[in-house]
Amino acid sequence: MICMKIKRLTEKTINRIAAGEVIERPLSVIKELVENSIDAGAKNIVIEIERGGRNLIIITDDGEGITKDDLLLAIERHATSKLSEDDICNINFHGFRGEALPSIASVSRMKITSRHITKDEAWQIEVLGGEVQNLVPAGLKQGTVVEVRDLFYFTPNRLKFLKSESSEISVCTDLINRFALCHANISFKFISDGRVVLNYKPNQTDLSGEDTRVGDILGADFLKNSVKVSFSRDYLSFKGYTSLPTYSRKTSVNYLTYVNRRIIRDKFFIGAVKAAYNGLIPHDRYPMIALFLEIDPYEVDVNVHPTKAEVRFKDENFIRGTLISEIRKAIAQASAPQASGEINPSKLYHPQINLLPPRPIVQSSLNINRFVDERPQAKTFSNNFNREVSTSQIHDSITDSFRSVNFEVVENKSVEKAEESSSSSDSFPLGFAKCQINNTFIISESKDGFIIVDQHAAHERLVLEKMKKAMQENRVKxxxxxxxxxxxxxxxxxxxxxxxxxxxxxxxxxxxxxxxxxxxxxxxxYLLGxxxxxxxxxxxxxxxxxxxxxxxxxxxxxxxxxxxxxxxSIRAGRKLSVEEMNAILREMENTPFSSQCNHGRPTFRKLTLKELHNMFERT
Ligand SMILES: Nc1ncnc2c1ncn2[C@@H]1O[C@H](COP(=O)(O)OP(=O)(O)O)[C@@H](O)[C@H]1O
Ligand SMILES: [Mg+2]
Missing domain, CATH: 3.30.1370.100 (MutL, C-terminal domain, regulatory subdomain)
Known part of the structure; x- marks a missing residue:
């Protein structure tokens, strides 16, 4: 090993190393600068970027501003106006580490122009790769403008890790939305390459005094399909909106969680929210939630990571338990039948665990009953064949099912016609449709038994295969x-x-x-359905x-x-004609993988004549 003498790193190198942790991409610059603007009491914040932020980021605010002397201090490492050294646990601002400005300054060309509220003049400081170039008087009415050009110019390795411009813009949009959601009293404008992407006015309230920003950002549909959560006791309070179990999503990206107005993405919340919905939604679906938690700063540690996106609570179990019970309570209340008044069908709650993910209600142009549960019921005829059960159990469940479902025998000449015209029923292993049960299952008779088809699952597979084929052949109409x-x-x-x-x-x-x-x-x-x-x-x-x-x-x-x-796909709950049913059976016979739906569930089950004979002890 070559012996090198230990040297103290220069301030510039230390800042570039720190920048590696705090400033990962344009998104991080925006996060730190917007946090500074909020901390400065800004009421209007404008964020402008060029080329996904790698060329230019400008944040303009109307906050209290920075004095000439403080401009020099602000770009020094560990210089902050937000923390009292006597009590470093008492954190009331977004910032407290005094790292952001020096870090950004060390990896870009940065200019800060600012006018402090108590001063008559504005000043501008220019920093290049961490070195102050000049400090000059400037013209600015109020607030602060921070301009960051050529991000990572001095650390070009970082540039290689940047995603495409559009994905940088997309994550920045998401971040600004997250800020805007929690700071409804501040106006946010986001401009990317000259185009206004977001523009939220301050203090938007509707007639009832409700903050309308949640609806603006997360969509009216979410508001319609969610319930309010609210809790306050001792050192903890929280409020927000959480979706009804019938309105679930594919991922947890729609968890918008805040602690003391700080954007937090912590596994703690994902786990607690998941637990609150346990048994109410399928395990592979997630609710959507906007949750604003306020807690005594002494009860939480926000200094877990330099990006401050994670937290540790002193009494994690208490907070987790309270969150779970309050969310469940809110959902249960919204789901309880109402004695009088108008019932909003989208608020109706289906207590059974559904096999397929619930989706937002389909639009009215579909020729399908809008409020019918789209998925097969938990206890159904065909499901019972999934398990190994005794003959008597099968018998019980068949009679049960036949008693409870709307059983309909289809008297249709076309069935016989189709059967007669077939040269050999061997070529139609899925047989011919006889009837439909519960508007969900097709019952067909084949040469050696009968078949139960889950119409939604089957149709979904057919459309998928058709779509894939069309895509491969480049002829999607x-x-x-x-x-x-x-x-x-x-x-x-x-x-x-x-x-x-x-x-x-x-x-x-x-x-x-x-x-x-x-x-x-x-x-x-242009496909089936x-x-x-x-x-x-x-x-x-x-x-x-x-x-x-x-x-x-x-x-x-x-x-x-x-x-x-x-x-x-044709939903469960839709009545099909015999022709439609037979068309599905024929397509299934000619489609690869048609015995399983898109989610891996079976599309049909068969009961042979032999099994039927056994069932009735006819052997
Ligand atoms: N937009 C702004 N308006 C007013 N003051 C600001 C602004 N941005 C930064 N500052 C001042 O510069 C200091 C350093 O900022 P920063 O490096 O982000 O550290 P921190 O936010 O952790 O204090 C802040 O403490 C604050 O006093
Ligand atoms: Mg800061």
């Missing part, structure tokens, strides 16, 4: 909607989805921007949030086709 569908998704999601509009065209989906928070769907794929556009768009948004790095949906072909299939 789309059909314009007579009336374009407007989907209210909230500004955050709208922005994310619109970035993928070109990719979506390949899937036959044509979308456009409609205001800041809506998407207009003009064309949908109609597409539940809203359900599809919501799942797509969740997927897109998950794939931060991808710019082209082709990479996720299977998943996107799966989403389309799932939302364009």
């Amino acid at each position: 789309s059909q314009p909607l007579l009336v374009p569908e407007v989907v209210e998704v909230g500004a955050a999601m709208a922005e994310k989805i619109l970035e993928f509009s070109l990719s979506l065209r390949k899937f036959g989906i044509v979308i456009e921007r409609n205001g800041l928070s809506q998407i207009l769907v003009r064309e949908v794929p 109609k597409l539940d556009i809203r359900g599809f768009i919501f799942d797509l948004a969740d997927n897109i949030s998950e794939y931060n790095t991808i710019t082209n949906l082709d990479e996720k072909l299977d998943e996107i086709c799966g989403n389309i299939a799932c939302h364009s």
